[in-house]
Amino acid sequence: MRLRSARWLGGDDEVALSHRVALRLTEADRDRPVIGIADTSSALNPCNASLAELVADVEQGIRDGGGVPARFPVMSLGEDLMKPSAMLYRNLVAMELEETIRANPLDGVVFLANCDKSVPAALLAAASADVASLLLIGGSRAAPLFEGKPLGAGTDLWRALDERRSGAMNDRRWEHLERSLRCAGPGACNTMGTASSMAVVTELLGMSVPGSSGVPTGSPQLRRIAHQTGALVVRQALDGRTPTQRMTQAAWDNAVRALAAIGGSTNAVIHLAAVAGRTGLYGDLMRMDRLWRDVPLLVDVEPCGAQLVAAFAAAGGVPALARALGALLDGDAVAGDGRSWARLAAEAPEVSAVIRGPHDPVSAAPTLAAVFGTLAPDGAVIKVAAASPALLRHRGRAVVFDDYDTMRVRLDDEAAGITADDVIIIRGCGPRGTPGMPEWGMAPIPKRLLGQGVRDMLRVSDGRMSGTSFGTVVLHVAPESAAGGALGRVRDGDLIDFDLARRRLDVLVDPAELASRPVPPPAASVHLRGWPRLYRDHVQQAPQGADLDFLTAPTPASRRFVEPTVGRS
The missing domain is CATH 3.50.30.80 (IlvD/EDD C-terminal domain-like)
Structure with missing residues (x-):
């Protein structure tokens, strides 16, 4: 298969020569896929701060897979500091990513993402650009102790706020809470907030390595996933496999049902609608409600349950959830590594105290x-x-x-x-x-x-x-x-x-x-x-989906990713 990058790098004229020099390509690199690494790490975004530590593992995975890595920086969307909201900039980052891919000799992309809006921005860009790509989700933060109890990021803060406003929490305990939260380190919220919900959704859309949701930030397991992600995108580029081949109606419906099973974030509803808008899928609220009606809460993780998201990962993560959901999911949909969800579910751990079966749910449908x-x-x-x-x-x-x-x-x-x-x-x-x-x-x-x-x-x-x-x-x-x-x-x-x-x-x-x-x-x-x-x-x-009206695609045929003219700049 002719690689997309060959339009920039193939030939012996001065234009192709300058392009190869710009990428510092050796003779051995000239026919290899060029894989971009979209790096959203930033000191202004604690959820994504540790992503920079995974770049070397992604690069090695790309090289081991036969590709050429090319990291590039991307605007980082952090929930903690951005005002009035990071949501304002989700579509801007999706456009930045799509245009960076369009304008450069990239055969595939690994999107580094973790915080709430960086993940859907990457999904929207992947859907629109439709070159070989996967997301590498940066993992969940540690749970420091507060008064002997592990702190659930966000959820326990809202509970403490009610206590403080009612007069039950004094200034000393409030300050102790702040000190405890500072000890959590980088990574996404360790509850089933928007970041964790979007990690699950991303897996079921076929856009990340199965079993990666909820893995602790900084763990050896996450480094192995980073390497695997890089190698998989090279293989996708060589095989001509693109995101919209996996982000099908069946995959989208699976993601909607899984969102209910985990008691996931309502923010993910907006992002799923936007994904449907980019891909020309059916994604209205009435369809979502029909998909939710018979799905009980199966995952015992805060804020709807009692555990933290690391327990979900340890219990088998999304593959185990797929096994628990059984016939509620379409097993023919394909995961990020090319395996069907039916196969992944069959190989996953059985139900547990954290990931329940439909006959022993945390709570009844609908969630x-x-x-x-x-x-x-x-x-x-x-x-x-x-x-x-x-x-x-x-x-x-x-x-x-x-x-x-x-x-x-x-x-x-x-x-x-x-x-x-x-x-x-x-x-x-x-x-x-x-x-x-x-x-x-x-x-x-x-x-x-x-x-x-x-x-x-x-x-x-x-x-x-x-x-x-x-x-x-x-x-x-x-x-x-x-x-x-x-x-x-x-x-x-x-x-x-x-x-x-x-x-x-x-x-x-x-x-x-x-x-x-x-x-x-x-x-x-x-x-x-x-x-x-x-x-x-x-x-x-x-x-x-709160997307921009000029970025949506009423049908797949109307979605056009126009390649640039390649010549002298």
Whole structure:
């Protein structure tokens, strides 16, 4: 098979010569696949900081497989520091990756990724560029002890925040918590947050080495996976195997079902929709809800379970999960190493205390659900496994917030008179609203109510919440407020009716009156030039994956990756 890089490197004219010199190719290298290593390591992103340590192993795997490695830097998307959210930049990094591949003599790519948005950015780029590629996920961080208990990243912080706001955690314990969290080191959150959820999704899409999800950062096992990933991409390049040959409808459906089985992040719902949009697959919320309905929670990992994600990896990881799911998965779909999931499941460990079977689940189906109604005509999402059963059928008075800062102040204002039966509405934080769809959906419980023992309330938002979060929170309401959605017309005191069994979310206001109410304009942005301006003008709604409208593919045939003209620059 003629390699893509041959268009740059083949021949004896001055152009080909200069290209070979630029890559420092020897005579022995001239006919070998050139494999890019997309490096997202950064000191600004602790989840991805240790990826740089894996580059040498990936390079050696590429060389041992018969290829030529070529590392290149990529913008890193870290959840901890980026404001208003790393989600604002997911599509930008996907474009950066796609264009770097298009413009350079790369026959394949190993995408180094770990933090929440770096993984889906790589998946979107892989789908659009469609050259041989796999993701190398950087692993989960260690779990330091706090008061004798291993700390679950994110999840235990939210619990501690409730304690602190209620007065049960003093300043000394709060400072001790901070010191403990600093001891965790690099790596992704060690709970089933967005990073771990996306690692599982990536495996089932056939875009990473099977068994790699949840492996501890810095472990010898991860180094072996890094080497294997490099060698596999060389083989894919030589065999002409591309991501969209593996990211099929069956693989996508498997990933959606697995997300439910692990009690995964609602953020992954948006990313899966975006993958479907890039590949021309069917990926609407109604399809997702149908796939979720009979999938129970099988993985006992926080925030919906009790263990940490390293226990999931030790119990056999995704191959063991595939075995546990059995007929709920399509075994003909192909993993990243070319084996079918049926074969991987047959060779995987049997069910355990961490990865249960469907007849002994952690909790019953559904663990995720999509709801529709007058408040969410195009849909919304809830993580049922993390919600309070008593709130899954609830009617309450709306308490509306249009910005985050006002919400944090007014929630604790006793004069506001907020009760446990009220429904907290946080709007203006959808894809266009901030812009960037920050994780503001899980509003804190008011201090006064925390002091009374209240730990959950129904919350409704057009924004997102962290995958490490928990509570009865309906998210990604579409259309969002900033796009003229009904959520923008809700007023304090309106009755909100939520009925999970019927998959309904409604505002009990006369339709004519609701339609007559003005929608508040989007909040003025302090930074609306360059990328944020392009993003706000072209971003789609959450059910379409919050991708840019000019990057999606209605059908596979309409997805075109145009090769550049290769000549003198």
